[in-house]
Amino acid sequence: MKRVALVVVLALLAGCGNGGGEKESPVKLRIELTQGRVDEVRHTVQISMHNEGPAKVTVERVELQAPSFKGVGPVAVDAPLPVGGLRVDVPVSYGTGICQGDELKPRSAASHVGFAVRTEDGKLHDLRLPLPDPDPMLDKLLAIDCQQAYLDRQVSLTFGPWTHLPSGWLNGTVVLKRTGYTGTVTLQEFVGSILLEVLPLPAREQTPKPYAVLQPGQTEVTVPVVVDGERCTPHALAEIKKPYVFPAWLSLDGGPPLYTELKITDAERDAFKPVIDACAANRTEM
Numbered sequence: 001m002k003r004v005a006l007v008v009v010l011a012l013l014a015g016c017g018n019g020g021g022e023k024e025s026p027v028k029l030r031i032e033l034t035q036g037r038v039d040e041v042r043h044t045v046q047i048s049m050h051n052e053g054p055a056k057v058t059v060e061r062v063e064l065q066a067p068s069f070k071g072v073g074p075v076a077v078d079a080p081l082p083v084g085g086l087r088v089d090v091p092v093s094y095g096t097g098i099c100q101g102d103e104l105k106p107r108s109a110a111s112h113v114g115f116a117v118r119t120e121d122g123k124l125h126d127l128r129l130p131l132p133d134p135d136p137m138l139d140k141l142l143a144i145d146c147q148q149a150y151l152d153r154q155v156s157l158t159f160g161p162w163t164h165l166p167s168g169w170l171n172g173t174v175v176l177k178r179t180g181y182t183g184t185v186t187l188q189e190f191v192g193s194i195l196l197e198v199l200p201l202p203a204r205e206q207t208p209k210p211y212a213v214l215q216p217g218q219t220e221v222t223v224p225v226v227v228d229g230e231r232c233t234p235h236a237l238a239e240i241k242k243p244y245v246f247p248a249w250l251s252l253d254g255g256p257p258l259y260t261e262l263k264i265t266d267a268e269r270d271a272f273k274p275v276i277d278a279c280a281a282n283r284t285e286m
Contacts, residue, residue, distance in 0.1 A: 026119045028053035030085070031129060033113075033137055034268035039091065041194065041245050045112055045137070046089040051081035060124070061116035062090050068108040068142050071095035094138075097145030104147050104258070108138040144259055151260045155214070156189075157248055158263050160222060162271040168278035170227040170271055174198070174262065176212055176250075177220040183253040185214040187223065190248035190262060193274055197228050198246060198262075210251075227272065229279030243268060243276065 032048040039045055047062050059081060063074040072095040079088050100106065117125045131138070151157075160173030176187050183197040188210045192198040200207040201224040212221045246262035 025061045026053055026055055026121075027057055027117050027125050027127065029081075029115070029117070029127065029129065031113060032087075033131060033135070034089075035137065035141075042091070043093060044091045045094050045141075046091050048087050048089045049079065049086045050087055051083060052085050054083070055120050056083055057081050057120070058118045059088075059090070059115055060118055062092055062115070063114040064092050064094055064111070065114055065128070066094060066108065066111040066138060067102070068098055068106070068111070068138065069095035069145075070098055074114070087140055094141055097142040097149075099142075099146035099149050102150055104150060105143050106139075106146055108133055108142045110137055111135060147258045148260055151250060151258055154252070155179055155185050155250065156263065157187070157250070157260060158265075159225075159268055162267075164228075164271075164274070165226075168229070168275060170275060171201075172225055172227065172271075173222040174200075174211075174225055175220055175222050176214050178214060178218070183216060183254060185256070186210045186251045187212040187214070187221075188249040188257045189253055190246060191244050192227075193243055195229065195279075196246075196272060199226050199228075200224065201226055227275060229275045244272065 015128035030050040030052055034046045034048050049055055059077055059079040062077055065073050066072055067113050077090050079090055111131045113129050142232055156177045156179050158173040158175050159176045161286050163171040200211050212223050214221045244264050248260050248262055250260055251257050
């Protein structure tokens with residue numbers, strides 16, 4: 001799986017000898033904090049671990065200790081790490097960013113990764129490895145959550161009513177509605193989920209951007225869309241955990257695009273399921 005370029009590397013020796021004759025710790029870990037595209041959808045990061053010690057070890061617990069995020073806790077794992085630095089990845093949730101006011105680019109607090117590592121002699125070693133401070137990946141993830149929270153206070157971005165088509169697809173609308181912000185709101189773009197395409201009508205992929213502008217004094221603006229299942233490949237159907245995440249980008253008064261997501265309800269899930277089922281059964285036709 002291709003990974004994005006935001007990678008944080010840390011090399012750390014746990015319990016080194018101090019030159020006074022003490023035996024060197026059997027645990028040497030080098031870690032990377034990485035995130036692939038599927039992780040972005042799942043709201044997870046990968047703790048990528050390398051064993052650079054003298055013998056095989058097994059990681060039994062991993063915890064991302066990030067004070068700027070809530071809902072993070074220890075994860076029980078069974079991750080044998082052979083000698084030689086072979087990378088083993090463990091996915092962990094990073095929770096939800098803790099945001100202060102309307103700050104859109106907050107700095108994350110100093111963070112660590114905690115481990116419980118068992119060596120071949122059966123002993124369990126507790127390690128706590130610091131991540132770089134500042135940490136560019138955690139800063140990015142915190143900013144995404146805080147931008148989302150800020151936009152949620154300014155506008156809503158939802159789907160409108162659905163019409164089922166004979167092809168198995170859906171016609172509907174994307175609705176941008178003002179809830180707090182009084183200035184100009186520009187819907188730069190929205191895209192489909194991993195399984196479903198969401199395309200503006202009538203030009204679909206050829207639709208010029210931005211897709212819509214909510215002018216001062218307007219309450220809402222709508223964009224007609226079609227939803228199809230062209231993306232539901234067998235691989236995607238087997239791997240996807242969150243099929244209904246629909247990214248979008250808004251800008252306020254001509255500012256930079258801010259990431260958000262189209263909100264869905266049970267009505268959307270009910271409407272989308274036949275599209276996915278039809279695609280999976282190779283019944284969807286143009």
